[in-house]
Amino acid sequence: MIREIVIYPDKRLRKVSQDVTEFDEKLHNLLDDMYETMIAKDGIGLAAIQIGIDKNALLINLADEEGEQHKEDLLEVINPKITHLEGSEIYQEGCLSVPGYYDDIQRAKNITVEYFDRYGNKIVRDLDGLLAIAMQHEMDHLKGHLFIEKLSYLKRKKFEKEWKKKLKAAK
Numbered sequence: 001m002i003r004e005i006v007i008y009p010d011k012r013l014r015k016v017s018q019d020v021t022e023f024d025e026k027l028h029n030l031l032d033d034m035y036e037t038m039i040a041k042d043g044i045g046l047a048a049i050q051i052g053i054d055k056n057a058l059l060i061n062l063a064d065e066e067g068e069q070h071k072e073d074l075l076e077v078i079n080p081k082i083t084h085l086e087g088s089e090i091y092q093e094g095c096l097s098v099p100g101y102y103d104d105i106q107r108a109k110n111i112t113v114e115y116f117d118r119y120g121n122k123i124v125r126d127l128d129g130l131l132a133i134a135m136q137h138e139m140d141h142l143k144g145h146l147f148i149e150k151l152s153y154l155k156r157k158k159f160e161k162e163w164k165k166k167l168k169a170a171k
C-alpha cells in the first residue's frame with residue numbers, strides 16, 4: 001500500500017525512532033509499504049519515519065546507469081549502526097520529505113555499517129559512493145535529523161523563507 005509521505009516541517013520528522021524487536025509479518029508489511037511508497041514517489045531511499053512510523057527501518061534502492069531501479073538491488077536495513085567512518089565527500093542531496101529542494105551536503109566517504117535484514121539476519125557491509133551517502137542520509141532520519149540541518153546558516157535561512165512561500169502557495 002502506498003502511504004502518505006511526512007513533509008517538512010512536520011514534527012514527526014524530529015522523532016528518534018526505536019529499534020525493531022520483532023522480525024515478523026508486521027515488519028514485512030511495513031517494509032513492503034515503504035518500498036511501494038518510495039517507488040511511487042521516485043525516491044532512492046526512505047526511512048520508516050517518513051511514513052510516520054518511528055521504527056529503525058530504512059530502504060535504499062539506487063538506480064543503475066540507465067536510471068532504472070531494480071528490486072534485486074534493494075537494501076532493507078533494520079536497526080543500523082555505523083561502526084566506521086572515513087574520508088569526506090560532497091554530494092547534491094534531496095529528500096522525499098523536502099520535495100523539490102536539492103543542495104550539496106558533506107558526509108563521510110566510506111562507512112562500515114552493521115544492520116539486520118527483514119528476517120533478523122545480521123549483515124556487515126562496507127559502503128562507498130552514493131550508497132554510503134544514502135545510508136548516512138537515511139540513518140539521520142532515524143535520529144530525527146534532516147539533511148537541511150547541515151546547510152550553512154545563510155543557506156538555511158534562504159531555504160526556510162522559500163519553503164514557507166512554497167507551502168503557502170500549495171494551500
Ligand SMILES: [Zn+2]
Pocket residue numbers: 094095096097137138141
Ligand atoms: Zn530524506
